[in-house]
Amino acid sequence: MVQPPFLNGIRAFDAAARGGSFVAAAAALHVTPAAVSRLVKLLEERMGVALFVRRANRLELTEAGLAYRDGLAPLLDALARLTEQVAEQAGGGALTIGVGPTFAIRWLIPRLADLQRREPGLEVRITTGGAAVAFSDRWTCGIRLGDGNWPGLDAVRLFGADLLPVCTPTLAASLAQPAALARATLLRVGHAPEDWPRWLSAAGVADVQAQGPVFEFYGQAQQAAADGLGVAMGIRPYIDDDLAAGRLVAPFPLTLPKGSGWWLVYREARAREAPFRKFRDWLLRARTG
Template sequence: MKVPPLNPLKVFEVVARTGNLTLAASELNVSQSAVSRQVAVLEEYLGVQLFTRERVGVRLTEVGEAYARRIGPAFCEIAAATEAITRKYSNNVIRLRTYTTLTARWLIPRLPHFKARHPEVEVAITNSSAPLDFGAEQCDLAIVLGDGHWPGAEATLLLQDVVEPVCAPGFIAAGAPPEALRGKRLLISKYRKDDWPRWLAYAGLPELFETAETMVFSSSILTWQAAMDGLGIAIGQQHMLEADFQAGRLVRPFARPLRTGQGHYIVTPALQRYSSKIAAFKDWLMAEAMEK
């Protein structure tokens, strides 16, 4: 594919469209002599004369007119494609990608605070547990659980991942030692299946997971609901259950929280055009996370 130098080509398109070197120079914010030099570069590259130099200006040659008819629409298409990509940063929609548990348990209860401050901004939420790929997803930012490292992205820690067993009041006596788990059904979330073995090893009971009765659920939300209904004891994510602890629907019988080393991160593409609405949303998220 033979493509001429793009800067001279753009200069040619403007001169051909305006029909005037002075007007072209003004639109391009360069001198008239710079415009003439760029046109000469393109003519030399193509080996043809595109303009006839006249005493009062320039005029397209027959070859130049034919070239301009094809070049002009190409630049219009480039402009339209560029506008389509950048439009999302100028409208009032924030496209957020996260996952169901954080959306339901942490984000949605707080969103009215953001809407009160920014009523003109719409937050469009997509929930997904698939690996994050900004190249394939139409989103401005994401909140993702991980170690803070995503290729081609920038990550800011929002919430540390802190876990511990939770159950309905009275299911296990408050202040009981971890050995009280023996004989109890362990409730497991499909996407957090390593939480129990990790916490049991932390509590000095690594062998208990292999012998305990278990029940697996498709989400953490269902697992916690089962714990509230007395089906067993679950592993809770501290920041997702604050309302349930305050309301007395769930308790932490052992009071032995474990930091997993992971966290919920605000993740944005490494190359992203600045947007005041996205910056405001990120600042708001961080402020909410800092409130106790």
């Protein structure tokens, strides 16, 4: 009969393997070095194999110890995630959102005060995500721009992603027709080089070339436009607050669908967690506010 895992011994071994000594492991576990040594010895006796070579001032992993350490790492990580998920299902825990920096700054963060008012006990953590970053199992959910098809993830559509040029009211006064963009500085986004050509073609001025400064993110180009540097290709919902406040204006009525949208994405198991449900319900209300 296989004996059940010796969890205290496993914790002691893991801490000693990470710290390189029983002293370091004892400090991490808040016990004495002698207690750690005894637990590891009991684990070795139960397994019937030596996990460490004991040197005078340090520990060296044996071949078996190396294999055990490497095999334990994903198991302990999975146990930590399981513990966190079960706690969150009971209504506690934190909500971790993977989201691109521009979406976070331009849309999500300005609305978090409303979320806190509605859900005062919900702890929110925002981490850099987006289409360029793989979805992490440590996230509760993410917000992504795309077509809604991410294998292994469920997705709820939030917004369309519409494109339209934006600039300051002063600059807009000199842009009577799209052809006038030939004399303007057209601000570009490095990862979306197709935006300007598509919009200019739809506006009937395909011969106009966008040759202005290139920015890494939409938010940077939008800020440059608000500072009067030129005309940026805005994308909704990034620009909605600036348009409402009059910091930016759309000099032309033509709006072009980008061909993708914004989606709330998550693992199916997360749908049972109270923090996720609270955030999802708030987000679906806030998108229309």
